[in-house]
Amino acid sequence: MNQQVYITGMGIVSSIGFNKEETKASLLKEKTGIEKVAYLSTIDENLLVGEVKQSDEAIAKSLKINTESQLVDRASLLGIKAVKEALDEADIRDEADIVFVSGTTVGGMSTTEKNYSNYLSSDDLNKSIMTHTCGSSSEMIVDYFNSFSEIYTVSTACSSAANAIILGTRLIEQGKADIVVAGGCESLTKFHINGFKSLMIQSNELCRPFDKERKGLNLGEGAGYIVLESDKSLKSRKVKPLCRVSGWGNACDAYHQTAMSEDGNGPYAAMKEALDKAKLSEKDIDYINLHGTGTPNNDLSEGIAIKRLFSNSELLVSSTKSYTGHTTSASGGIESVISIMSLINGFLPANLGFNSVIEEHNIEPIKNSFKTVNLKHVMCNSFGFGGNDSSLIFSLI
Amino acid sequence: MEKLINDLKEQIIEALSLEDYSVEEINADEPLFGEGLGLDSIDALELIVLLEKNYGIKLNDPEKGKEIFKSIRVLAEYINANRAF
Amino acid sequence: MKQESKIISYTYIDAERNIVVINGEKVFETENLDIKDFLTKVYKTLCDSYPKFYKMDIHCKLGYLLSELLLESSGNRQKGIEDRAIAVVNSSSSLCSDIKHQASIEDNGNYFPSPANFVYTLSNIVTGEIAIRNKYYGETISYIHSSYDSKYLKEIFDLSMVDECNNSILLSWIESIDTTAEGIMFLISKEEGKEGVNVSEKELDNIWQKLKNNK
Incomplete structure (x- = not known):
């Protein structure tokens, strides 16, 4: 069990x-x-x-x-x-x-x-x-x-x-x-x-x-x-939990050491696995804290993978690397904490520096931060060189 | 020009660890990327380092490499026109 | 159907001693080659052509060779699968590439960091190379631990294999530093019908001790 x-x-x-x-x-x-x-x-x-x-x-x-x-x-x-x-x-x-x-x-x-x-x-x-x-x-x-x-x-x-x-x-x-x-x-x-x-x-x-x-x-x-x-x-x-880890997935893009595949296969598989593990549908996810590094390659592939998996047009996404920079190995920890804070406190950070969408996937990240918002399930993406792609889901209890 | 092409072949074999290839086996007019030598984006970046190190040419935009790295002959022509030393 | 996880096959390379062992049997041996030349010799003698091999650093070459020999000799390559994990443990990461990269950025007058070399400073790149070669789309993971430790290997094996997504795993200890490059890789599977010995801390230790004592 x-x-x-x-x-x-x-x-x-x-x-x-x-x-x-x-x-x-x-x-x-x-x-x-x-x-x-x-x-x-x-x-x-x-x-x-x-x-x-x-x-x-x-x-x-x-x-x-x-x-x-x-x-x-x-x-x-x-x-x-x-x-x-x-x-x-x-x-x-x-x-x-x-x-x-x-x-x-x-x-x-x-x-x-x-x-x-x-x-x-x-x-x-x-x-x-x-x-x-x-x-x-x-x-x-x-x-x-x-x-x-x-x-x-x-x-x-x-x-x-x-x-x-x-x-x-x-x-x-x-x-x-x-x-x-x-x-x-x-x-x-x-x-x-x-x-x-x-x-x-x-x-x-x-x-x-x-x-x-x-x-x-x-x-x-x-x-x-x-x-x-x-x-x-x-x-x-005798302590009360803040929330729980409901889903997680790790998959390999198996494409290139530093570049992500055009279809975002690795990110897609990692997010899909996390959803399956959480027994959630893609519609249940309220927010994704993106890997969103700001490189031409990552943001294209990650966006395409999201577009393939999520049909929800209301889905909210942002990359907080526009605040912290890409903290490399720490990023999955830092962004998990930010995702959990958002989830339990009911706020969402804007994606700084955004003006116009990437045409290939048309994803518009959060432009103005939400001071109050109801969230149940949030996802946090983290991708690394070597095609190592991970996705986590945190859920309210 | 032919001397430069030959030098480039040697330098590329060395920089990109193309140990299965000899200077004779590389055709100066064939595409560097795609099929053929099997080069990828990291190799393109290595070529940018090679240009700066051996010829004093600085490329700040990796996209620019796409035109210059079409073939060894194109690369040699670019070097002739732009070399610092 | 699943069964208890079994060690299907394993490969061992000690580049310093110039030996290659598969399932306890020495299959290749030379003398007096330095580690780089030895690894190239193994590649040329025992492996299919894969020109990317020459671009890899020592650490990655070692892991790549272990995986090639293991998958080929066991007849279990199964290209393109999602349920095979790759887990690698090492102590010194990719120190040889680290030193090279550091030297390339230290001197302002001679500042030419190599992107290819930088990539190999990441100790998990070897897992990516093996995945790219075989189109394994499953889990890849790399750990840092002080030495070959059968208890630790068994623990990280369990951590990967508890996940129902994973049915087999390439579990490896790879260590390269200065003039040494030594590694072992196991193919372990819980798929029904696979023959081998059951995985245990004791078995992982026995195999290693035999390899180390067999001088």
Whole structure:
């Protein structure tokens, strides 16, 4: 018998806020967090990024972490901040045996690149690997808390956090765990900024997801985590759930390493699987938080996949990457938290930068944010390189 | 021109890891993309890097590549007209 | 109809030791080739032509070869299916590509990051390559874990296979760093009529121990 999977807490950090309250306020004010780079040291002064507006030192200080005695990279600091908010909301203090499932790709690269030239001269590769590997970033987060007994680190590029949530959901569903914290964190690094630059999909203007004239994405950083919990645990802890995870799907586009197929087969299959799992019809979905990166390729394929699957002309969609930038591995976590906040608080964020529809699919995203709206089921899309496509559905109880 | 075409063939084999091909086997007039060498969008981006690295030509719009990368001869002509060094 | 999941077949490559093993049997061996040359030799000797192979980094080549040998030798390629998952575990991700990419952006006077190389810095790209090659449209997932760990492999196997969407899985541990490149891939299926040994933590450990001790 499959268990229901409930959500009891969530935490979020991104360029539009250090917590849920600030994030919601920015979304409703339709205020983007994408600005000229200020915290990352780079020669490209005009680079537009969704940076978390605090230095490593300031974030560390707010978490009472001594950066002189402890080596903690930026991605882990952001992760700790979001996990802490999620655990606080779920009122988890002394519980042990919690499973941590985290998605990251760049891992501790921010630390590695700061010291890169020193590593080369000292020929000390091992040291760089210490914070470099993606796994170490999860371990640093776990070390900060006393609650986690098991760690899974998922690394599937931009869908990492969404897949972490899928795996966490399965752990609860199958009765293998009672409480799971799942999501992802990522910090901006020159490493992947330059990588995306070489792929020529970064825009030097503010990104315009789902707009006909879109020119590419802006990168961002942050963390988003949710607390997943079994019914048994809810009862024993006497806590009320916020909502539940009702559907999830992961499929492979099997087309190209970085480009999506023209028909959006992978995204279509992932969304379809999520609907089937939730035993919902396409008409039941009230809102989709799009992957919507703002690249010509993604927004075309994702839109076509949506058009193929959804007949509902009232369907509301928006990409919140126009606020946070594309937070790569963290995006599935950040956007799941935004989707859940929308669902339980009854609001919907506008899709910034949109003017005219992409003719091939004619999808018009939300132009003005809804301050109040009734929602029952929301979907959150997350697609990654390697054709790794995931879709999640969150439902009111 | 023929020297440039030959150089380009060598550089393309190297940059795109076309280890099954020799300079002789690549026809300068055949389409680079689609059938033939089996190149894809990432290869097109690699060619843009190659243009900048070896000839000082900067392409900011990947769409532009579509015209220039029609064949090695077209590419060579473009390089001759635009090269910085 | 479904049955208990069985290990149908497995492949193992240790590029440093220059050996290829299929189902416990050494099927190919050379001497003194560096890992890149060895992997190319395996490709040329044992695999069908797939020119994209040359574009892959070491990590991806290793995973690709494991999958090709596994699917071909077991006669279970089944192109174009949706119910076969691909799950890969590694520790150092694609460190060789990471170092190359970092070097290409470090020097302003010589700034030429390669898009192809950047793509291979993503440790899940190998799952995409295998899916593209075989047109597998199902689940793909990549994990980071410190070492070959049969308990962990069994856990992530369960996590994928509990889903009714998945009837078989390519489960793999791939690790490449500096001069080593070693990996194992299992084809495990719960489809009726498939023969093999039942999957268990113990079995996954036994197989690995035998491969490691067989020097």
